[in-house]
Amino acid sequence: MRIGELSRRSGVSVPTIKFYLREGLLPPGELTSPNQAEYADTHLRRLRLIRALIELAGLPVARVKEVLESLDAGDQALHHRIGAVHRALAPSWPPAESADARAEARVRELIEKRGWMIEPDAPAIGTLAETIAVLQSLGQDDLAADLDSYADAVERLAEREVAAVASRPDADRIAESVVVGTILGERLIAALRLLAQEHISARLLGSASGDSRTE
Amino acid sequence: MRIGELSRRSGVSVPTIKFYLREGLLPPGELTSPNQAEYADTHLRRLRLIRALIELAGLPVARVKEVLESLDAGDQALHHRIGAVHRALAPSWPPAESADARAEARVRELIEKRGWMIEPDAPAIGTLAETIAVLQSLGQDDLAADLDSYADAVERLAEREVAAVASRPDADRIAESVVVGTILGERLIAALRLLAQEHISARLLGSASGDSRTE
């Protein structure tokens, strides 16, 4: 297929596809003449992945490029690949590192208590510590107090997710699964959580008066 | 306190605070003379909330304004307040609505099967449907296939969260708790999930060879 069809099938405009080609997000098509190229289904899938990363995950183009590069890297070990993808997906600004020290200690304590095997420089540690620190600075430590419940829930999910990814037969797409699963999984969980919250709040508080806390 | 101290205590520059005042994100201080104003601790907390919404949740300033307005609205019923906050936090672009029809049917089916009481126009429905549709267009339906596990996990968490919010004595801060809990909770869950994934992947795949899928 040529660029026009790629555009129609992906819903991305031709100039934007050209832009992604220029930026190196999308590999060039195979040239059939000096100014004619052929694109394959892999281009279509990659393009959809790019759109998901930009639109749904809100990643800046430069970060998308890093993610895709780590995805195409020849590193064979699945575990390391997952680590690389996680690193590429991380927020990048090294977290404030100011008063987060206590929060970070708390995170490392949690990791140790659960016996989690985590590289000490995993970016999620900083993200988590920063989040906890902000929660505390806002006077809302309920959430952070219950870290264990969250860890329980998330550990169960991760078990299924990693198993599902590892069982994929097509080695080529494993890394892609990791990216998609991480990013879209996050969104899926977030949306489901909102729905669950609405349900529970309807059940616990929504019934008659509409205000259960007047006193 | 005056603007200088507010700036020092929040870590936000004076010009940026002025910008937030102009944009109506931060209510004006109390004027003590024609050009002198006094800010209270509520301003400091509000400012930290604004930063969390912009930096951590990545909300655009305009959306932050909406969220804060819904937060300050006098609507008394907690359940409705939660709904309003969820609506203000939603992605705003009405989801593509194209081939998402099947995915949306799937979501409504899930809601019905679990007996969830959800308003039919809840924005999370669209978000979830879109996410599922994208997952399928990327050929990764494992995640979506296991929706029930996610719903289970998330329902348990929501139960605690709503109960925690509802038990807060300070009615003034309940809505703020909803915002903070929704946004920072999401981030907390996401970070924890990455850590759990890394642990599980180390356990299942990381051991010796580093490549369990060579065959």
Add this chain to the structure above:
DNA sequence: GCAATATGGATAGTATCACTAGCCATAAAG
């Protein structure tokens, strides 16, 4: 009492980002 600094309020400017427009020579389609 008085110079140095800070403040509230305003207008205008900047940096970044994700595209988008336009041009050209050549290729494909009708």
Add this chain to the structure above:
DNA sequence: CTTTATGGCTAGTGATACTATCCATATTGC
């Protein structure tokens, strides 16, 4: 054999989140 599409290029655009600067007035330090 004309119309449309393509690949490759440079330059421009619109949105967003601040920054910079200015001014008249207040406060602060001495």
